[in-house]
Amino acid sequence: MNESKKKQAAESARFTKTRLSDRKLQVKSLTRVISFTGGKGGTGKTSVVANLAVALADLGKSVLILDADLGLANVDIILGLKPRYTLQELFAGNKTLDQIIIDGPNGISLIPAASGVKSICNLSTEEKLLLVDAIEEVAYRYDYLLIDTRAGIDPEVMYFNSSSGEIVCIINPEPTSLTDTYAVIKVLSRDYGEKEFSVVVNNTPSEAQGKRAFQKLASAVSQYLNVETRLLGCIPSDPALPRSVQQQQALNLLYPSSPAALAISELAREIDSQFHQYRIKGGMQFFFKQLLEVGTYGG
Ligand SMILES: Nc1ncnc2c1ncn2[C@@H]1O[C@H](COP(=O)(O)OP(=O)(O)O)[C@@H](O)[C@H]1O
Numbered sequence: 001m002n003e004s005k006k007k008q009a010a011e012s013a014r015f016t017k018t019r020l021s022d023r024k025l026q027v028k029s030l031t032r033v034i035s036f037t038g039g040k041g042g043t044g045k046t047s048v049v050a051n052l053a054v055a056l057a058d059l060g061k062s063v064l065i066l067d068a069d070l071g072l073a074n075v076d077i078i079l080g081l082k083p084r085y086t087l088q089e090l091f092a093g094n095k096t097l098d099q100i101i102i103d104g105p106n107g108i109s110l111i112p113a114a115s116g117v118k119s120i121c122n123l124s125t126e127e128k129l130l131l132v133d134a135i136e137e138v139a140y141r142y143d144y145l146l147i148d149t150r151a152g153i154d155p156e157v158m159y160f161n162s163s164s165g166e167i168v169c170i171i172n173p174e175p176t177s178l179t180d181t182y183a184v185i186k187v188l189s190r191d192y193g194e195k196e197f198s199v200v201v202n203n204t205p206s207e208a209q210g211k212r213a214f215q216k217l218a219s220a221v222s223q224y225l226n227v228e229t230r231l232l233g234c235i236p237s238d239p240a241l242p243r244s245v246q247q248q249q250a251l252n253l254l255y256p257s258s259p260a261a262l263a264i265s266e267l268a269r270e271i272d273s274q275f276h277q278y279r280i281k282g283g284m285q286f287f288f289k290q291l292l293e294v295g296t297y298g299g
């Protein structure tokens with residue numbers, strides 16, 4: 001290697017090192033990765049994630065949503081956003097993640113679901129690694145990365161849940177929701193070593209009913225699965241929510257004093273008030289590489 005090449009290499013190594021240490025510092029104190037799951041569709045995951053993001057932004061937090069649920073009501077539809085590109089373009093090497101991310105209300109950002117062609121939940125291993133790498137490149141800029149996952153227990157859904165620092169189950173008080181969520185927790189604890197779960201009871205006729213539903217789930221999982229659950233909050237059944245979905249606008253902005261909007265704002269404050277200590281978990285994980293570099297973060 002000649003002198004000028006050596007100088008160039010040293011320069012570029014120094015640059016990379018500075019960039020890495022900048023990023024480490026930012027990741028260390030900032031990004032919290034939370035995935036939202038539930039046993040079955042229709043419990044309100046997408047509505048809660050979209051509106052929670054807007055409520056967290058109200059608290060001055062920067063939020064990135066990864067829409068990993070290819071359901072009927074994607075996050076972009078609920079919030080009236082128009083994706084320009086899909087993740088297909090990232091995988092094809094035509095676009096960067098920054099070009100795919102779109103802006104939403106209150107300054108939130110969204111990685112839209114991979115459209116029609118292929119669900120984000122059916123990615124090849126290379127595509128998954130590429131996606132995680134691309135997300136790691138941008139997510140350090142955000143306080144929160146919220147992942148809206150598809151319902152169910154297939155391994156692809158579990159992948160996103162176990163890749164997150166925290167898992168929140170969105171349930172409703174119906175018995176089927178409880179048994180389906182029990183099944184999700186069972187698989188995540190047995191096969192992926194997850195031992196802590198937060199729960200939000202959505203679409204509940206009363207807070208008392210919501211708490212009773214949580215208690216039922218909590219006692220079953222602690223008795224049979226040796227897993228800890230805690231109640232993050234209850235969101236009431238509220239016609240304002242489907243109305244806001246119909247109008248494709250954030251509930252908190254359209255009907256800020258509706259009971260569901262108030263409950264979601266309270267949920268945002270509750271989540272943001274917790275100084276959760278991230279654990280280094282085995283397997284693939286968002287920020288896994290950075291976690292190895294800095295040890296635990298969040299403290
Ligand atoms: N708290 C609530 N009160 C009334 N309707 C709700 C509530 N939460 C969700 N819904 C309605 O339930 C339906 C399913 O919600 P969605 O967020 O798409 O669920 P998921 O993503 O879990 O499939 C939507 O029509 C939504 O408007």
Ligand SMILES: [Mg+2]
Nearest residue numbers: 045046069071
């Ligand atoms: Mg959904």
